[in-house]
Amino acid sequence: MRRMKPILILFLLMASMAPRALWAGETSLGDIKVMVDSLWVMVAGMMVFFMNTGFAMLESGLCQSKNSANILAKNFIVFAIASISFWVIGWGLMFGNGTPYYGHEGLFMLSGADNSPATGDAYAGAYGAINWTGVPLYVKFFFQLVFAATAATIVSGVVAERIKFIAFIVFSFLLVAFLYPVTGHWIWGGGWLGSLGFWDFAGSTVVHSVGGWAALAGCLLLGPRKGKYGKDGKINPIQGHSLNLATLGALILWLGWFGFNPGSTMAADGELIGRIAVVTNAAAAAGVISATAVAWIVLGKPDLSMILNGCLAGLVAITAPCAWVSVSSALIIGAIAGVFVVFSIIMFDKLKLDDPVGAFSVHLVNGIWGTLSLGLFAQKSFDPANMTDGLFFGGGAGLLGTQFIGVIAVGAFTFIGSFIFWGIIKAVMGIRVTEEEEIEGLDAGEHGNRAYPDFVLTTPHGHGR
Amino acid sequence: MKKVEAIIKPFKLDEVKEALQDVGVQGLTVSEVKGFGRQKGHTELYRGAEYVVDFLPKIKLEVIVSDEEASKVVSAIQKSAQTGRIGDGKIFVYPVEEVIRIRTGETGANAI
Numbered sequence: 300m301r302r303m304k305p306i307l308i309l310f311l312l313m314a315s316m317a318p319r320a321l322w323a324g325e326t327s328l329g330d331i332k333v334m335v336d337s338l339w340v341m342v343a344g345m346m347v348f349f350m351n352t353g354f355a356m357l358e359s360g361l362c363q364s365k366n367s368a369n370i371l372a373k374n375f376i377v378f379a380i381a382s383i384s385f386w387v388i389g390w391g392l393m394f395g396n397g398t399p400y401y402g403h404e405g406l407f408m409l410s411g412a413d414n415s416p417a418t419g420d421a422y423a424g425a426y427g428a429i430n431w432t433g434v435p436l437y438v439k440f441f442f443q444l445v446f447a448a449t450a451a452t453i454v455s456g457v458v459a460e461r462i463k464f465i466a467f468i469v470f471s472f473l474l475v476a477f478l479y480p481v482t483g484h485w486i487w488g489g490g491w492l493g494s495l496g497f498w499d500f501a502g503s504t505v506v507h508s509v510g511g512w513a514a515l516a517g518c519l520l521l522g523p524r525k526g527k528y529g530k531d532g533k534i535n536p537i538q539g540h541s542l543n544l545a546t547l548g549a550l551i552l553w554l555g556w557f558g559f560n561p562g563s564t565m566a567a568d569g570e571l572i573g574r575i576a577v578v579t580n581a582a583a584a585a586g587v588i589s590a591t592a593v594a595w596i597v598l599g600k601p602d603l604s605m606i607l608n609g610c611l612a613g614l615v616a617i618t619a620p621c622a623w624v625s626v627s628s629a630l631i632i633g634a635i636a637g638v639f640v641v642f643s644i645i646m647f648d649k650l651k652l653d654d655p656v657g658a659f660s661v662h663l664v665n666g667i668w669g670t671l672s673l674g675l676f677a678q679k680s681f682d683p684a685n686m687t688d689g690l691f692f693g694g695g696a697g698l699l700g701t702q703f704i705g706v707i708a709v710g711a712f713t714f715i716g717s718f719i720f721w722g723i724i725k726a727v728m729g730i731r732v733t734e735e736e737e738i739e740g741l742d743a744g745e746h747g748n749r750a751y752p753d754f755v756l757t758t759p760h761g762h763g764r
Numbered sequence: 765m766k767k768v769e770a771i772i773k774p775f776k777l778d779e780v781k782e783a784l785q786d787v788g789v790q791g792l793t794v795s796e797v798k799g800f801g802r803q804k805g806h807t808e809l810y811r812g813a814e815y816v817v818d819f820l821p822k823i824k825l826e827v828i829v830s831d832e833e834a835s836k837v838v839s840a841i842q843k844s845a846q847t848g849r850i851g852d853g854k855i856f857v858y859p860v861e862e863v864i865r866i867r868t869g870e871t872g873a874n875a876i
Contacts, residue, residue, distance in 0.1 A: 600809060
């Protein structure tokens with residue numbers, strides 16, 4: 300009996316710590332819903348966080364080994380930067396009550412009044428635009444933070460192998476603090492595009508195109524990697540150093556997308572998250588297969604890096620329409636994305652816009668395609684309260700037109716804003732490493748590290764120095 | 765004494781090594797090298813852009829033998845490294861002035 304005593308005490312302790320309501324029989328279904336919804340949104344958010352690993356592996360794999368440590372450092376620090384800038388001002392600009400163009404209530408540091416998880420008319424606080432989801436404020440913030448960080452991560456791949464570490468850090472801060480939240484406010488924060496009837500479920504435009512436009516501005520000011528384009532216009536491929544890492548990264552991103560899209564329900568609605576997961580996966584599968592086929596036919600061989608980009612292209616494209624299209628439509632959207640990605644990689648190369656990892660083709664081109672595809676394939680029946688039928692389902696071209704306006708407006712704002720920010724950074728501190736450092740590798744130049752100190756470099760630029 | 769040096773296809777190394785052991789060769793040095801001969805390089809494709817691989821990977825092996833054994837060793841390499849296709853490589857034979865075993869200081873044929 301004496302030995303039982305501690306156990307009995309422990310049991311009583313546990314009982315007293317359990318939610319009071321469970322014992323008194325007062326737990327409402329609403330309380331349980333908040334718990335389950337929060338759990339789902341947090342887990343989905345953690346999966347999106349894990350996509351940082353995916354981007355880090357994909358980007359380092361598709362770049363040269365002498366720049367690996369630099370790419371990993373950029374991908375690592377970008378989440379830290381975003382965590383702070385989105386908390387300080389990004390969230391408030393994006394979700395704070397305010398004008399159709401930016402939010403200003405509760406602008407800084409999540410300081411606004413808030414009575415989440417109250418929803419709809421019962422909500423009284425500074426962040427009214429996101430009152431449709433019945434989870435606590437910090438759950439909303441965490442989920443939105445991992446999305447904001449994703450947009451900044453996209454930039455990293457495009458500018459890889461030549462950008463100054465400090466320039467990337469400063470730009471990432473500015474992007475997540477000011478540019479991402481403003482267009483995010485237009486669409487998800489109660490702004491003018493949302494009111495116009497523009498839809499983007501999980502961020503083909505809000506996240507992916509924005510990252511792509513920001514990167515495009517950077518790429519133009521930065522120029523191509525040394526040796527990428529010959530004087531006669533010849534394209535000299537600079538091969539990635541590890542397709543193993545690139546494949547690992549792409550598979551992690553594919554996994555992460557099951558948090559990215561189904562998590563954007565921000566509620567544990569079983570029917571909906573299941574369908575969105577299957578729709579998302581269908582687009583990825585179709586993207587893989589069509590990119591493989593196109594590469595095989597057009598290039599002669601099914602280049603693995605194209606297969607990986609095909610998967611990501613399908614995933615980016617389905618991100619906007621995933622809640623409102625059928626699995627069959629998703630297959631078509633993904634297959635077209637896979638075609639776009641291969642041809643646009645070839646096109647950007649011809650335009651001398653040097654993008655080592657294919658991020659323009661994946662995030663920008665297919666972010667746009669995915670956003671427009673909603674105007675073609677959306678079906679009112681999936682969400683009668685909000686959605687209308689797209690062009691292919693008898694709804695006319697109205698929705699497609701609105702989507703088009705959104706693509707242009709967000710593109711113009713983000714590109715011009717990014718161009719100004721990159722330009723200021725270039726003028727103040729410079730954005731590109733020295734030619735000597737680029738040849739030597741950014742690992743040694745920027746960090747004093749080498750990702751592979753005991754490997755012999757055989758790349759043309761690294762050899763023999 | 766002679767030095768027999770051969771450039772061979774990398775996948776032939778094991779066969780050549782066994783053939784040399786069969787004719788009594790005691791030691792040999794190999795290096796991974798790159799180069800081209802009449803075979804030239806070839807073009808490959810990366811993300812839609814063509815590039816030329818000028819230098820193909822090869823194995824260079826070096827073996828020191830007595831004058832009498834040289835022709836036996838050359839023919840062992842020639843037979844075992846041959847595929848009959850372009851790019852099989854070449855064998856070079858040089859005279860060697862002196863050989864010294866570092867451990868004992870022995871010189872000449874005894875040191876091989």
